[in-house]
Amino acid sequence: MDISYLEAEILQRSERRIVSTAIDNLRYYNEKIYRYLKRADATQVLYIGIGHGHDALLALLDNRVEKIIGADPYISCDGNDEEDYGKLLGLVEHYSLENRLTLYKGTIEDFCASRSDLRFDAIFMLDVLHHIFITRSPITRSPLADLAVETFRMLRSISTDTTHLIVSEKTRRGLRPFLSRIGIRYSSADYSTKQQFTQWNRLARKGGWRLSHLHNYVPHSFRRFKFLENTPLGRLTLCDRYLAYYLPQASSP
Ligand SMILES: C[S@@+](CC[C@H](N)C(=O)[O-])C[C@H]1O[C@@H](n2cnc3c(N)ncnc32)[C@H](O)[C@@H]1O
CATH class of the missing domain: 3.40.50.150 (Vaccinia Virus protein VP39)
Structure with missing residues (x-):
């Protein structure tokens, strides 16, 4: 091709x-x-x-x-x-x-x-959630929380019992957001509107999804440091993005 x-x-x-x-x-x-x-x-x-x-x-x-x-x-x-x-x-x-x-x-x-x-x-939401739900507060404490849960529920309505939901989002905290906040590193991302993983995760769970895997996204240019994918060190250093993989929660009997 x-x-x-x-x-x-x-x-x-x-x-x-x-x-x-x-x-x-x-x-x-x-x-x-x-x-x-x-x-x-x-x-x-x-x-x-x-x-x-x-x-x-x-x-x-x-x-x-x-x-x-x-x-x-x-x-x-x-x-x-x-x-x-x-x-x-x-x-x-x-x-x-x-x-x-x-x-x-x-x-x-x-x-x-x-x-x-x-x-x-499968349903992919890659760099989208923070565009639909824009807030500088932790989203679970904002008035948008219920709407976001509604969106996750809506996605369940177009899913089967085995549908994969993949969410890719940037973090709000960590080395890269910090360096960009203090002006040492240029980034086109506005980290202040991004959410930590635990924020989206809480809402996804309320919306009927369960987490199956979570990885830090090691940027392509640092791909030789693959081990950072699964350590908190990754989140705190080179990785400013996480990939969360969900499956539907079992429906109630
Ligand atoms: C940062 S871009 C991400 C594009 C692509 N997924 C990527 O990873 O490069 C965010 C996209 O979300 C779209 N968007 C914003 N609100 C949306 C909504 N309510 N439903 C679907 N898409 C939306 C925007 O138009 C924009 O194309």
């Missing part, structure tokens, strides 16, 4: 958005987020807030998954705009993936209301 067109699009977007990423980083990220999802089980997955969709598209090209539905209202200040939407449609056409990647232009709330008939093998 010739991925040069996707590579060119990634490069162009990196320049437009002043972010740096490359196909190797995306492939590494996909390896992590798909790590507990067997290919045989990945028939249909949902990307909430799919955005530029380069990671999703690469997952299809690498045959990690059969079909993807992406839901995103394309809110410009959240990092993806009309241009990203148009570019993703262009990529889908270029790679003739019309039967494997469907885009729904709207919020996850509207998607669930209009497509309650669908069920997914």
